[in-house]
Amino acid sequence: MTSSSGSASSTPSGPSGPSGPSGSSGSSGASSPTASTDRASGGLSVELSLRVHDLMLRTRVLEERLITMYKQGDGYFWIGGPGEEAFNVPLGLLVDKGQGADHDYLHLHYRSSGTLLAMGADPVDSLRQMKNTATDPYSKGRNFAGHYSMRRWNVAPVSSPIEVQFSIAIGTAQAQTRRGGGKGITIVQGGDAGTAEGDFATSLVWSSRKGHELPMLMIVTNNQFGISTPFDGQHGETRVADRGKAFGMQTATIDGNDPEVSWAALKTALDYVRTERKPYLLEAMVSRLHGHSSASGANFVKEEVDCLSRFEQRLEEKKLLTRGQMDDMRAKYTQQLLVASQRVREEPQPKPETVWDFVFADKNHVGGEN
Numbered sequence: 001m002t003s004s005s006g007s008a009s010s011t012p013s014g015p016s017g018p019s020g021p022s023g024s025s026g027s028s029g030a031s032s033p034t035a036s037t038d039r040a041s042g043g044l045s046v047e048l049s050l051r052v053h054d055l056m057l058r059t060r061v062l063e064e065r066l067i068t069m070y071k072q073g074d075g076y077f078w079i080g081g082p083g084e085e086a087f088n089v090p091l092g093l094l095v096d097k098g099q100g101a102d103h104d105y106l107h108l109h110y111r112s113s114g115t116l117l118a119m120g121a122d123p124v125d126s127l128r129q130m131k132n133t134a135t136d137p138y139s140k141g142r143n144f145a146g147h148y149s150m151r152r153w154n155v156a157p158v159s160s161p162i163e164v165q166f167s168i169a170i171g172t173a174q175a176q177t178r179r180g181g182g183k184g185i186t187i188v189q190g191g192d193a194g195t196a197e198g199d200f201a202t203s204l205v206w207s208s209r210k211g212h213e214l215p216m217l218m219i220v221t222n223n224q225f226g227i228s229t230p231f232d233g234q235h236g237e238t239r240v241a242d243r244g245k246a247f248g249m250q251t252a253t254i255d256g257n258d259p260e261v262s263w264a265a266l267k268t269a270l271d272y273v274r275t276e277r278k279p280y281l282l283e284a285m286v287s288r289l290h291g292h293s294s295a296s297g298a299n300f301v302k303e304e305v306d307c308l309s310r311f312e313q314r315l316e317e318k319k320l321l322t323r324g325q326m327d328d329m330r331a332k333y334t335q336q337l338l339v340a341s342q343r344v345r346e347e348p349q350p351k352p353e354t355v356w357d358f359v360f361a362d363k364n365h366v367g368g369e370n
């Protein structure tokens, strides 16, 4: 059961509507949050619906705060994931989080805030990275917003050069295969335009060699834009996911603006990769709600499907939350991050003499030094 089961969701506009996975899938695997039998909407329990909504809202409010910080001069550049929450939050909740090959490795992109918050990251740390403070745990004040990196959760550093993560991910998947026995898999994610890069082709080839398949979930979050180049006219294939079929891979294209569809599709894909130890290519159609980045103004694009307001409407119809309750939550989270951003302003910047720190490894991490 994946995308096709999400009947409440509308088909995203564009070249490819949602479709079910091709072929069979595995059964057991990913650790998942509570699955009560009290189904509220789609396949999600009441508890899980509320949890997903809360995290989607927190993610949206975080991105809005980051944009405001950029516009107020508290950062040099903004790029992030408003419009990808309905997919990225379920992903973060379904990941097997931890350090080392027994857990999932994540090679994400710069729109992955929802995944990190769902895994338990502190949103204030994202404000620190935006403000480039020395207290930023992801890059110690050295990188752009949304460039996460967390050794203890196997989150490989997010890269600004697009798609290189698809080549790097082969390494962690190889390590997991060579080690053998574990349930940890490698998850790699990027946008649709990036699939034109050689790294994406490299990943298709290396993950699917007969008899040497890799436990890799390859995710393409398709917002139908590069920076300003529309998807139409750039692709011979109708669906990016179809490219996986030529490599014998399981594939699906889904409505990533629907958290229930995303949950079901991710569960299927993760279970398959975890159990079969073979690759899966999942394409999620998503929105780009504030344009590409601050380079294009970062203003709200009202023509795009807003996954959060659509989900909130559904929760209201199901009488799980009232409009007033959701407005109160939003006001509370917005106020909390406003106060936090004022606090972060006072935190120290990196000292000039530390400029060469973290350029080269000071320990032999591969050899086991931590």
Ligand SMILES: Cc1ncc(C[n+]2csc(CCOP(=O)(O)OP(=O)(O)O)c2C)c(N)n1
Binding pocket: 111, 160, 161, 162, 190, 191, 192, 193, 194, 195, 223, 225, 226, 227, 292
């Ligand atoms: C190797 C490389 N080429 C070009 C760029 C400039 N660039 C930054 S983001 C971007 C568009 C990426 O589009 P897509 O892969 O669809 O991801 P999205 O940003 O839409 O999520 C480009 C071309 C880059 N960062 N790296």
